[in-house]
Amino acid sequence: MAIWVIADKCTGCGLCVKACPYGAMQVQDKLAALGPRCTQCGACLEACKFEALGSDLADEPRPDLSGYRGVWVFCEVQDGALARVSLELLGQGARLAAELGQTLATVLLGEDVEGLVPELAAQGADRVYLAQDAGLAAYSTLAYTRVLSELIATHRPNILLLGATPLGRDLAPRLSRRLDLGLTADCTELAIDPVDGGLWQTRPAFGGNVMATIVTPTARPQMATVRPGVMALGPRRDGAQAEVVRHPVRLEPGDLLVRLLASQAQGQRPVDLGAARVIVAGGRGCGGPQGMELLAQLAQALGGELGGTRVAVEEGWLGQARQIGQTGVTVRPDLYIACGISGAIQHRAGCLGARYIVAINRDRRAPIFSVADYALAGDMFKIVPAMLAALKGAA
Amino acid sequence: MPGQPDSPLCVAVLVKQVPDSAEIKMDPRTGTLIREGVPAVMNPDDRLGLETALALKDSLGALVTALSMGPIQAVDVLSEALAMGADRGVLLSDRNFAGADTWATSFTLGRALERLMSQGPLDLVICGRQASDGDTAQIGPQVAEHLGWPQVTYVERLEVEGRELRAWRRLPGLVQKVLCPLPAVVTVLATPQAPRWPLVDRLLWACREAAPLEVWDAADIEAPAARTGLKGSLTRVVKTFSPKGQRVTQWLEGTAAEQSQALLAELRGHKLI
Amino acid sequence: MAPRSDPQKLLRQVMARFVREEVAPVARQVDESGRFPRELFVKLAQMHAFGLRYPVKNGGAGGNATLYCIMCEELAQGLLSLAAIAAKQCLMATNFLHRFADQEMRQRYFLPALRGELVGSFCLTEPEAGGDLGRVSTTAVKDGDGWVVSGMKTWITNAPVADFFTVLCQTDPEQGIRGLNFFFVPRGTPGVQVSPGFQTLGTRSTEISEVAFNDCRIPARFLLGQEGKGLGALLAILAEIRAMTAALALGLAKAAYQAGFQYAKERSAFGKTINQYQLIQSKIARLATDIWAAELMLYDTTAKIDAGQRPSKESMMVKYFATEVACRACDEATRILGAYGYSMEYPVQRYFRDARFLLYGGGTHEVLQTNIARELGF
């Protein structure tokens, strides 16, 4: 198995370099060249527009997969209620099911969870596979894997989605190995291939620096865990009915090997701005601790952290650990919202690595706008409360 | 034999070589990843895995084997593991292993662990929670399933007593203490002590011919080509792209309410909130 | 044979990470404290770094001059003081013990020094004898079955925290430099007096002071080496001392260069980022070229040392050249950073101050140039 460059077709355009997930492709002397990091994943083959890459990576013959039908969503139950991510998955699952002309089903496991069925129906489920047993009361990897794998083997779904929560990411890989299924982790986008009806699963890798689209060509169901908070809820169908399919549960002692001894709530961990996905930062424009408090509310509403400029730290509105910039910390969140910050280079240097920068400042000429993706000229004391109100309305 | 009181605890730690994320820089203008010249290093979570294992070596005299699948250059992470205190390193390297997804990776690692067990006892397998490049966090549970052993994920502290392990799992806002019989697989995301630094003398020793480092290929672990590497993979990467292109400033105008509505719509569109 | 890692690459990687994770975050604080960086010193000792140059059978790591210089270079990128202190502990402070100490001294001083439990120092310079060692006037006089050391040493790195001193003494003034010998003096020896630390421009966390030896009685075995062979023992490591100084210079130059490089890409003036101005490009191009040259010279010199040669001329050339490069790099970096190069909040000012440290040890550049010319037969 190998990939090679066909020299007289290669134009040295570099598309394959961009496409390579492993940084193994280079252009040398106007020709693409494969380095030792190549894992023959084949991503470059798709990217080349000039048929300049040869390969003997044959596509295996595809088995007949038409017997696998239906979109399934695994339901996570928290304190007796459906986890929000499960609702998001139902919304997304319904859209995929509609596009495929298949049904949407959910899998509900627990000790006494039947009461959740009407809510699942209202959220779009056509069918609920229900497995109830005392041994399923609390999540346990092995017990849940057993029940889910029995259900899948019996009913042969086409797609199975789980939340990319700690539970989902504990369960899904275990299940994928038991049933020999492909599994895509932590997806942020799902779509149907218009040609063959396969599932396009798009996910971030390299700490969010690269996006990859992944397919599962030969095994069914196609399995993915989906990042919480990214999929939109579907419309509610109050009063809708779902068919309930009960699954008998027979656990074995070997399914309950891991015992929970204690569980303890944890207080705040020390701030780690470097790892934050969303940061709301404030500067002199906050005008005082009250302004910073407003931003703290915004940060909380967005599930992010609070940071600021040196001015904000020196004024005592923020702790030193939250100073962003050349002499503070350097951050690379997905989203950086700078409020009342002029954008001095000492500050900018610390936040340029952010994927998206939003700037809110009443001075249109403030340098922060030159590095912003979204520029909002105006008073932060008007814009931020408006955002908070809109976020509250949506929730 | 495992289980006998006088035999040492035998631990395997899975370590992966990844591009150094501290050296990965973003092009400030285009917002894309600069990959040129990025050195390959040990996956940060795997340092935690090694620290967990070596703490067991300190307290119980555990024997620690580090195992990595990768190209020949990945021997560097094993040398570093030896320098930190591991007793033995095994590199799984074969052209057939290349391009593996997590299914094929866990199959290959699983076969290698089975070979280790044919040579001697094995009580515990420790993985990092997540590799900083592939980012899937799937290998630990998949290896556990391959071996048919119980798994404990997200571990921040671990104790072994007799044939049982006690682990503290760090979940959002909560720590769970669990009890699990050995043999088992754990994935770690933190350690009570920062991972130890490699020792300079062991580092140089690890680079010498006499170092306890081996390379196993597909034949050594009896891994059929159809189940390893790209061929054995059930997922395919069909496209990769930068999450976004050049920064272009977009002004959002109107009243504060209009501005904030427009902003939230944009942020939702990019799945940022 | 199964593949093995390249020890040079791996050591560099580990030390670079050590600098990034352990040194860089505290460098400013350590520098401002003006105190011996005990915590970092102990961390390096726990990594068994101080035995790097010594054979495994003697408690070392089995490295060589090249590996030693790689470590010095990487540490210097984080904090020159720490790098210099580590460099001294690996070489000048322990070398004579390693070569000449008996079993008891080895157990009591040498191995603990490698473990970071004891700090050593190296005493050549005197108020009246700097580069000119022929004028060393500290004497060691035979007295019964021991020696009595008397005299005054100055500019002694680590003296305020040192647990023992390796002291260059004159045993026979008639002999001139052939009468020079090294003696081992533990700190507790009656008559040892250490002055308060000096205030210095740079490398502020290296504590430096005077040491007076007031008729210090020591046993005969504290004479390190055969009487009359002191100068020879010094010459045996002189090329390595100079290469090490060059390695410190190279590391510092790289740190300054990196700071300037990075800043120039971020800072804009007159409508573009300053890296687009040719005058800034010229600085960067010249420094990169100089740094490359220094690197090639350095590791060519250490390869010769590791091959058992004594590259005296090369070591002087590279110490001189690399230090000049470091001074220039630090100067240019402070210019590229504009006013921020003058701010105590940015590390560049520290590089600038620290660079001067490199000018003296291993030979002043006036003396080195003179000697290079002499070796060239000029």
Ligand SMILES: Cc1cc2nc3c(=O)[nH]c(=O)nc-3n(C[C@H](O)[C@H](O)[C@H](O)COP(=O)(O)OP(=O)(O)OC[C@H]3O[C@@H](n4cnc5c(N)ncnc54)[C@H](O)[C@@H]3O)c2cc1C
């Ligand atoms: C050696 C040195 C190191 C430094 N290191 C750092 C560092 O690491 N990090 C850092 O951040 N700074 C650092 N600085 C300081 C830096 O130069 C700037 O002074 C600082 O970043 C400016 O902070 P600011 O944006 O909060 O304040 P200002 O520059 O005063 O900007 C305030 C902005 O708020 C806007 N504003 C005011 N009211 C409102 C309102 N109601 N609504 C909306 N906008 C409003 C104004 O239009 C203005 O643009 C350093 C400086 C030096 C000299």
Ligand SMILES: Cc1cc2nc3c(=O)[nH]c(=O)nc-3n(C[C@H](O)[C@H](O)[C@H](O)COP(=O)(O)OP(=O)(O)OC[C@H]3O[C@@H](n4cnc5c(N)ncnc54)[C@H](O)[C@@H]3O)c2cc1C
């Ligand atoms: C952009 C991109 C996206 C990808 N997405 C997917 C996907 O969605 N699904 C999928 O199945 N594959 C995917 N892969 C392939 C996947 O990265 C590889 O299979 C990889 O070998 C293991 O997965 P990981 O890096 O995510 O490891 P993780 O599962 O995150 O690693 C967890 C732990 O497992 C151990 N480990 C992992 N790899 C090795 C190794 N080679 N040697 C020793 N120990 C190891 C380490 O202890 C590590 O800390 C993707 C690859 C790329 C480049």
Ligand SMILES: Cc1cc2nc3c(=O)[nH]c(=O)nc-3n(C[C@H](O)[C@H](O)[C@H](O)COP(=O)(O)OP(=O)(O)OC[C@H]3O[C@@H](n4cnc5c(N)ncnc54)[C@H](O)[C@@H]3O)c2cc1C
């Ligand atoms: C930070 C620091 C740490 C030190 N640590 C130690 C230590 O741990 N142990 C130790 O023993 N010493 C130490 N020293 C002392 C150092 O080794 C001496 O400074 C060095 O040997 C030069 O001696 P000097 O300063 O007395 O200069 P001098 O020798 O007095 O020279 C003064 C000037 O005259 C010039 N000059 C001298 N001779 C000639 C010549 N022949 N031709 C032309 N020009 C000449 C010199 O280049 C210089 O410019 C340290 C010095 C410093 C600054």
